Amino acid sequence: MKQLSLSIVTSAIAATSAFAVETSDFFDDHVHLHFTESGTPIIHSFGIEPAFTGRDLFLDHTYRSGDGFTEHESEIELEWAFTKRLGIIVEVPYIVEDEEGVGTESGFGDLAIVPRALVIDSGDFMLTAQIETVLPTGSEAFGGETAIAPGISMWNNLGNWFTVNSQFGIEHVFDEDSTEFFFGVGLVKSFGAKPDLHIGHDHDHDHASHSCAGIFNVHLEVTGATPINGDDKGDFEVEGLVGMSYGLTPQADIRIGYLFPISSPTEFDHGFTGGVIWHF
Numbered sequence: 001m002k003q004l005s006l007s008i009v010t011s012a013i014a015a016t017s018a019f020a021v022e023t024s025d026f027f028d029d030h031v032h033l034h035f036t037e038s039g040t041p042i043i044h045s046f047g048i049e050p051a052f053t054g055r056d057l058f059l060d061h062t063y064r065s066g067d068g069f070t071e072h073e074s075e076i077e078l079e080w081a082f083t084k085r086l087g088i089i090v091e092v093p094y095i096v097e098d099e100e101g102v103g104t105e106s107g108f109g110d111l112a113i114v115p116r117a118l119v120i121d122s123g124d125f126m127l128t129a130q131i132e133t134v135l136p137t138g139s140e141a142f143g144g145e146t147a148i149a150p151g152i153s154m155w156n157n158l159g160n161w162f163t164v165n166s167q168f169g170i171e172h173v174f175d176e177d178s179t180e181f182f183f184g185v186g187l188v189k190s191f192g193a194k195p196d197l198h199i200g201h202d203h204d205h206d207h208a209s210h211s212c213a214g215i216f217n218v219h220l221e222v223t224g225a226t227p228i229n230g231d232d233k234g235d236f237e238v239e240g241l242v243g244m245s246y247g248l249t250p251q252a253d254i255r256i257g258y259l260f261p262i263s264s265p266t267e268f269d270h271g272f273t274g275g276v277i278w279h280f
């Protein structure tokens with residue numbers, strides 16, 4: 001019995017110590033990282049919130065075309081890390097939609113604010129917990145909803161400059177009393193010269209001195225959602241993306257992608273997305 005009690009106490013102490021090590025740097029200063037300690041590029045996906053924290057400004061434009069309609073959506077998104085592990089995302093879209101027989105409508109979508117915390121960072125794996133809050137700040141045509149969406153984002157290093165970004169969560173829209181499960185998985189393959197990283201006591205500073213300028217990336221993504229209540233329960237809306245991105249300068253990445261529907265019936269026929277990421 002004493003041995004069992006000692007084993008339980010030892011395990012509890014070990015777990016507490018591991019958690020303390022993992023969370024001790026929550027309030028350390030933020031350092032913008034472009035590579036892991038092993039030299040793997042840390043690359044943003046298109047439609048998936050990153051697991052890593054950063055200070056970046058996104059300017060994106062997406063075009064979708066379907067049977068009798070076209071949609072243009074321009075979005076500005078700011079990702080801001082307060083500390084090494086704590087940050088926030090703020091995003092707002094502007095939408096122009098033209099539908100045959102209806103005409104053209106345009107306006108802002110709702111403002112989304114996403115507080116987030118990098119809970120696990122093991123070098124080859126990161127996990128971030130976040131809670132997106134949607135405020136009814138948009139126009140009558142494309143806004144006016146209040147919603148909350150808790151979820152997680154993950155980043156995995158698969159080796160040979162293959163990485164995976166993924167996210168899972170649940171969004172509840174209060175005005176409609178509707179809830180849906182959303183998901184996304186993005187595979188990234190990077191090409192370019194591996195940086196000469198010198199890892200030492202000041203390795204974070206060494207990371208910060210390197211950028212992804214000259215790194216070329218190929219993206220494959222699947223994103224979607226399914227209602228978990230209401231009349232549409234069990235229906236899936238899933239789309240895919242094939243794209244590429246390139247580190248144009250130490251401060252700026254450019255990217256472009258082709259969108260296509262996967263689920264049926266389709267919400268659109270095809271689409272394109274592109275934009276610029278500015279690193280602070």
